[in-house]
Amino acid sequence: MEVKVLRNILEANDALAGENRRLFDRHGVTVLNLMSSPGAGKTTLLERTLDALKGELGMGVIEGDIATRYDADRIGRHGVPVLQINTGGACHLDANMVRHALAEFPLEGMRLLFIENVGNLVCPADFALGEDAKVTVLSVAEGDDKPEKYPAMFQASAAAVINKIDLLPYTDFNLAAATRRALELNPRLAVFPLSCRTMEGFEGWLGWVRGMVRDRFA
Amino acid sequence: MEVKVLRNILEANDALAGENRRLFDRHGVTVLNLMSSPGAGKTTLLERTLDALKGELGMGVIEGDIATRYDADRIGRHGVPVLQINTGGACHLDANMVRHALAEFPLEGMRLLFIENVGNLVCPADFALGEDAKVTVLSVAEGDDKPEKYPAMFQASAAAVINKIDLLPYTDFNLAAATRRALELNPRLAVFPLSCRTMEGFEGWLGWVRGMVRDRFA
Numbered sequence: 001m002e003v004k005v006l007r008n009i010l011e012a013n014d015a016l017a018g019e020n021r022r023l024f025d026r027h028g029v030t031v032l033n034l035m036s037s038p039g040a041g042k043t044t045l046l047e048r049t050l051d052a053l054k055g056e057l058g059m060g061v062i063e064g065d066i067a068t069r070y071d072a073d074r075i076g077r078h079g080v081p082v083l084q085i086n087t088g089g090a091c092h093l094d095a096n097m098v099r100h101a102l103a104e105f106p107l108e109g110m111r112l113l114f115i116e117n118v119g120n121l122v123c124p125a126d127f128a129l130g131e132d133a134k135v136t137v138l139s140v141a142e143g144d145d146k147p148e149k150y151p152a153m154f155q156a157s158a159a160a161v162i163n164k165i166d167l168l169p170y171t172d173f174n175l176a177a178a179t180r181r182a183l184e185l186n187p188r189l190a191v192f193p194l195s196c197r198t199m200e201g202f203e204g205w206l207g208w209v210r211g212m213v214r215d216r217f218a
Numbered sequence: 219m220e221v222k223v224l225r226n227i228l229e230a231n232d233a234l235a236g237e238n239r240r241l242f243d244r245h246g247v248t249v250l251n252l253m254s255s256p257g258a259g260k261t262t263l264l265e266r267t268l269d270a271l272k273g274e275l276g277m278g279v280i281e282g283d284i285a286t287r288y289d290a291d292r293i294g295r296h297g298v299p300v301l302q303i304n305t306g307g308a309c310h311l312d313a314n315m316v317r318h319a320l321a322e323f324p325l326e327g328m329r330l331l332f333i334e335n336v337g338n339l340v341c342p343a344d345f346a347l348g349e350d351a352k353v354t355v356l357s358v359a360e361g362d363d364k365p366e367k368y369p370a371m372f373q374a375s376a377a378a379v380i381n382k383i384d385l386l387p388y389t390d391f392n393l394a395a396a397t398r399r400a401l402e403l404n405p406r407l408a409v410f411p412l413s414c415r416t417m418e419g420f421e422g423w424l425g426w427v428r429g430m431v432r433d434r435f436a
Contacts, residue, residue, distance in 0.1 A: 002385045023224050037255045038339045038368055039360025043284055054421065064342065068366050091309065093338035119367070122284065122309035122338050141359030141382065142257025149285050150256055150337070152307065166361065 013127055016095035020130025027107040030213045033129050036137035038119030041163040043071045044196045046114055050078040052206055057111040062101055064093040064118050092123040094135035095130060112213050125152040133158035140171055141163045147185055154182050159190040159208055166195040231345055234313035238348025245325040248431045251347050254355035256337030259381040261289045262414045263355060263415055264332055268296040270424055275329040280319055282311040282336050310341040313348060330431050343370040351376035358382045358389055362396035365403055372400050377408040384413040
């Protein structure tokens with residue numbers, strides 16, 4: 001019974017994600033759905049990315065959190081429109097939450113919309129929001145066994161950011177092993193090891209984001 | 219509809235957790251349910267705790283993971299009985315999974331059973347397993363805003379371990395702020411900042427675990 005209910009929920013979600021997708025298409029906006037464990041650094045990655053690209057193209061951010069509007073406040077300081085969704089306990093964003101948020105979030109002039117999901121390396125992988133691509137962020141502090149232990153995330157994503165590489169000397173994280181494990185799960189995954197603190201590796205990630213926006217209009 | 223289904227699921231789970239609890243009571247075994255984000259260090263905390271206490275009392279471990287038996291293999295090297303549950307996608311352990319595991323996991327002679335939940339700072343908080351207490355592990359690398367952003371975990375727990383304090387010099391984690399935020403959510407929470415690498419702060423945690431076992435027989 002539980003399985004059937006879940007299937008119905010996912011089918012209903014996919015239908016609403018399709019509606020969101022058509023709205024994004026009409027406005028020509030590229031949408032990236034950022035997912036990770038709590039504290040892997042999604043918000044900091046966003047802050048650095050907004051600062052790097054804000055002279056180039058119109059951007060916006062939808063922040064998903066169970067509680068608080070800390071992340072929206074952080075993003076708001078970077079001069080881009082931001083909208084906070086509080087799920088009130090739910091462990092992931094779904095297409096309906098995003099649809100409601102979009103009703104009060106003008107897409108005019110926007111070329112790139114980031115949706116930062118609830119910090120959770122499991123559930124968000126199953127819920128399409130209407131995005132062009134999912135991005136998984138993994139922090140070096142979490143350990144290099146995480147791709148195999150949380151495979152759905154890496155299988156569902158087009159890109160994976162391995163964040164906080166400035167912590168590599170203080171952990172036993174094996175970057176080559178983590179990358180290999182992620183690529184075994186998803187050979188088409190674009191993997192970007194980087195640090196939002198030192199900015200090492202950041203240009204590769206920016207190039208991928210720029211390519212996602214460009215390809216939509218190709 | 220979704221809410222009603224969830225309530226039915228939680229009620230059914232609570233009933234099964236009560237059955238597990240009666241089984242634990244009959245065997246006089248204290249049960250701790252360890253929860254955290256992926257990679258916060260639950261397994262390493264367990265390895266150090268088993269090594270410290272294995273001369274004192276009989277212990278066992280149930281490992282919950284979506285996939286792989288890496289964690290059970292790690293625990294098995296410490297000479298205690300261990301059983302791996304793979305949830306096959308589910309984002310938390312539930313009482314029924316534990317009940318099935320217990321059918322093949324003898325509790326005779328065991329005084330302390332650790333159940334390591336799936337790495338997820340949201341969903342496991344809602345699902346009782348029959349444990350005496352929940353313990354939340356938070357890593358310094360995750361950021362000091364996590365208690366407020368994931369309040370249910372901290373509200374449901376009797377203890378919180380703030381792990382990886384050896385990384386404090388390399389992060390902007392404010393230990394006093396994180397502790398204050400956790401205690402605002404749950405004034406009865408026992409908070410243990412520690413490092414499983416340097417073992418700083420570990421004795422406080424061990425004292426709490428010993429107290430939990432002792433109090434069951436008081």
